[in-house]
Amino acid sequence: MGSTSGANLGKKRKLDNRLSGEKHFVDQHREKLIQRITMIPPVLDNLLQEGLLTQEQCDTVNAKETPQEKMRGLYQFSRGWSIPDKDIFYQALQDSNPGVMEHLEGTSLSANLGKKRKLDNRLSDIGEEHRESMKEKFLRIPEYNSRMGEAVHLKKRFTKLSMIKGHKNKEEKVQELRSSGRRHVQIMEKRFPITIPALFDPDEEGFIPKIVVLQGPAGIGKTMTSKKIMLDWASGDLYKDKFDFVFYLSCREISTIPGDISLVGLLSRTCRLQSLDDLVSILKDRGSQRKLLTIVDGFDELRWTLEEKFEGCPDISMETHKEIILQSLLRRQVLPRSSLIITTRSLAMEKLKPFIDDSRNVEIQGFTRDDREEYVHNFYGNKEDADKVLSIIKDNEVVYTMCAVPVTCWIVCTVMKQEIRKDLALIQCKTTTSVYLLYLEVLLTHHSKEEQSVRQKQTCLKKLCALANQGVLNQQILFEKKDLERHGLSLDEVESVFLNENIFHWDVRTQTCYSFIHLTVQEFLAALYYGMDDGSGSMEGTSLPEICKGKSLHRFRSDSSHLSLSVQFLFGLLNENQVKTFSDITGIPISLRAKPAMLAWATKDINKTFPTPTIFCLYETQDEDFIRSVMSRCSSLELYGSRTDHLWMNKNYSMQLNYCLKTLKRESFQSLQFESLIVGPECQKLLSPFLHRCPKVR
Template identity: 35%
Template sequence: MEQEYLFILEALESLGEDEFKRFKFCLSIFGHEYYSHIPQDKIKGSDRISTVQLLREFSGREAMNVTIKILEQSNLRNTAFRLQQKIASEHNQIIIRKIRKDYRQKYMETMIEEYQVIEDKNSRLGESILLNKRYIPPIIIKKHRWQEDDLHQIVAGGNKDLDDLNQRENLECISIGIDKLFEPNEHGLLASTVVLQGPSGIGKTTTLRKIMLDWASGNIYEKFDYIFYLSCKEMKLIQADTSLAELLLSNCKDPKTPVSEILANPENLLFLIDGFDELRFSLDYLNSKLCSDPHEKASISCIFNGLLRRTVLDKSHLLITTWSMAAEKLKRYLVSPCSFEILGFSPKGQEVYFSNFFEDEQQAKQAYTFVQGNKMVYSMCFAPIVCWSVCTVFQQQFESGQSLDENLTTSTSLFVFFVTGMLNHCSCKQTAQKHLQSLSSLAEEGMRKHTIVFEEEQIKKHNLDAENILALFLNKNQCQEGTMSRSTFSFVHFTFQEFFAALFFVLEAKPQSNANLIKLLKDNQEKTDGFLTATVRFLFGLLNGDTVGFIQKNLACKVDFQIKEILMKWVMVSATKNPPLKEQKLLELLHYLFETQDVEFVKAAMERFTEISLSSLPLTVADCLALTFCINYSYKKHTLHLQDCQLGYQQLDVLMLGIANCLYLSLSDNKLEDSSVKLLCEGLKQPDCELQSLTLYKSPLTSDGIKKLMRLEKRIRQSGRRLIIIV
């Protein structure tokens, strides 16, 4: 209504003085005929603004009609016509805005319906898991520099930013909420492109789903009219040319979607691009054509290039998730991105996850207490995928009346328990064996060919025809191309593909499997992208006698023991490489040995190592557990270089368990404060400790801490044992 009075004022201001006098004269003479009862003496001395005020006061809702009629009576028909057009246009705009608002509300309701529930392969038939019940806010921190982190820290069992419990709690205090990712930076600048990176299984996709749900519920990002979720895994399956507008139309699931009107205001749009790393084998930076028109048909590569490089909808906002290993490649496509790292759960978040997972409060407490007592498993539980797998295994054991298994010490044992339980739950032993072999051969082919999406023909080729097994371990995606559609499949999580691929080589020997295994080991050592690291770690874990026995007993599978000889030979060759293995590859190898939990295997392997250098490599508690395990079971006494490894109290507490088997230990340039002195003194005083040299250059020790070490050094040397402590 207020807008109409402004339109009347604009019309009167467009009149000349004589025209305005004529308008007022006609208003005083004919106004009463049109329900306007303005006193003549008030009209006579009024200017344009006061005339509008009089019309508002005495004509109310009829003010517009009165004005138009009086303009016509005053022979000012052009002005009356223009005023009518303005009113009609405004009314149309109101209707359009209402339609847009109604459609936006409908879209948001559709998104709530789609994103409020998550799929849990372990849930009972017909049961749904609410995202808000299962979702735990992860730790998200600003990433101040682009860097490639270890892709598979999740399976290694640790994250340098989360390893120290105190640091994890501190990070929780500065963690950024999902509603703050597009806030102004320290310079007051708003980023239009945000990257959320992290290793596999850390919760990137779930975080995007939560953002979508919270926006649709009206809780966050009200500044965006629309948010669209684009899965790179699904997008790369589209082979025919399409347009961005058509992609969004299929995303909306409503053929009447006013896509053109939505795209007309790109500054109000946010695209959630999930899994850039899925495109790393198909997106060509140099040769791909750049899309510039959202309605133009083009290849998926061209469309994504256009979105990322801002040649299409350049004012829109992007939130992109990627594995850490693909971050460097992604950087080439983006202009001034703001980067964040998702680090998984805080200690409190882990506990809340267990509490939410189990309906029985006592079971939740028992499961979490068990995990806290297992350093290796606990160090892996910052990752949601591990938390879910651990809880699922425990749930199976609770339901069957079993006690929690003490052998659950490595990522491999965790997945063996999980997969075995799920297979036996759905089929008999003989059928389970067949399904296990089929899943393993499919996974191995995928790892060998760098493929994570499988066509229906491949599923049939590997004899995966049981619907319940497909539903348990594989996601089925329907890919629409024009009037045709086709089904594609992917493992429920990449970690399962890695596990099953490793299992392929352990099950009874197959033609060419040994040759493929040797090539896999060679490729893993030569490449730095981490794509095969977890598969190799699972391979070593499957050498464990208890694990093999468990598979044979519960799934009636035959196992190929020749693999152990191949892996031992590979370790021996790796240990004697010249030049020696780089720090990261050496650490990976130590994790492989730890994963076996096979003392004799580790003893034989460690024979080839005398000097171990991991300097300048941030070490987690899990890393230190693996290192200590290998040193403890070595026949040799080792020289250990751990300078600048970001070691703190927690890591040192673990390392002291292996100090007896070291002759020389360098801990220079670490975060070892006086609280660590007590640990060092206790380790050095062990009767079987033969350490001869301890270096602590550039450690933030106080003079009191240094004095304690010097006094201990003196007492040990007086006892006849050689020891030099350099501070």
């Protein structure tokens, strides 16, 4: 029994030596073996039989007088042996001197247990250090337009979002989008809401995901949710028993990495551990029992440059191209036992699919009715002010609907916060463009440098709009100093509230990049570029703005989806009344001279179909003559949605459709057909005057 136990311990020792990289047992205990091994002839016979020693070498060892001298002689011949050879040597010693070997094995086992306790204690200290640093990092976060030193408490400001669990293939998604009426409602009701704590819970079939994808449009709250997960975990309020270590990766920061990097180097950007060795000890394979979670925030912001498919990089310390490292992490070729949360805009889901499989897909839908009220109360912290603003928002259904998107809710609250002491009934927020014009007005009148003249503000705004336009056309959201200089922007001007400064820390240096406070603001300023009066953005009446790609608005959406919101803003800027109000208050003239060209572009290729984005663009103008000129080109209307429509848009769409249809004369159309659009009771009531007078409705 003793011999068997010793053999098992020996096998374990061999395995441990190989995994840990330590010295082999016979080398580690060389001196003790020389002093304690007495039965040497059987060892020599065994090694002779295995071919490790020649007869001459055995005779040389046997010629020694004492056992100690014989063992020293034996060790002389073992210097060139491989690990498998030393395993044979070990087994020969074990067979001939089991008592000595078991004693040394026991001593080593105790030492290893001691080392393990020390390692566990050290990992516990590292974990506490990591948690504390993450709490410090994510406790207070800057808002979109906050200046240096300004931040809000994440826990106080964060409002939960409505999230729906979905795991559908492409065909199922098409079916959902094409359904209408009660059928669509039934499909949506089958999807149960999910909370952040339940993201990794088993489903009805017992499936526990290793990868969770949080998807949604820009400004829906994906990054805020990621940061809240980090803060709650670090505070011990979330995933306490699920994950020992949670790491955060910003794809916006990853895009700025100039050269090769390792996974350890990538994670060290945000984890803030004092020693890089501590991070290595967390990630190493021999610590695979530790439960790790990595949050990859903003997958859609990555700009992939490698076209070929490369093999993965399973080595956490090997430096290679950042895209190879990231692909290896997403494909779980490195840290295969760890879990992932990936956030992305819905339009980038197709790009993400090749990298992952067997994931849990969750759609962030934004604020519910109660969530919006909670957000407004959290924003103001004053019940009287919050209730006053809520009453204004609720009176305008369009704005109230848009406030389901957190960034829009924030913009509306920011705009109204400046006017809280005035007559709020005077504020007009009918369209998306009007909301952003009001927001820009607040920035120019309340947050820009006081010493700047109107002329200086106008010059700076022109340059920023030119930068925004170039970025939108090239799908660029991060700008370096040279990009700013190319548009004549100085660093002093960059200190305005229009751009954020992003400082990225590398091993021996830092890199500074600049971005607009949010992508939607960049898209708005890109449209404004074509309306800056007497500047490079102004257009002659026969010239079409560059962002209006393609032959017509009707065919625009399919090939240039990244320009769609900017084009929608462009149509909104055709409204002379709201643009004049903005100019009167700020002193900055805006004149979109391309109205005739845009009307021709909007009416070209019209037969009878109107996709959702066309209705959005027409509604933004708030110009009945313009809308009538476009929609009266056909006697029949076929209105259909698109794959990128979101649930919150449907009510908004019906109201915008109602506004556009009101511009038509009674005899303007003979039939009306809805395709892939919800026409529920509320929408039917709103459209009832047109539905009743239309001879043919489908």
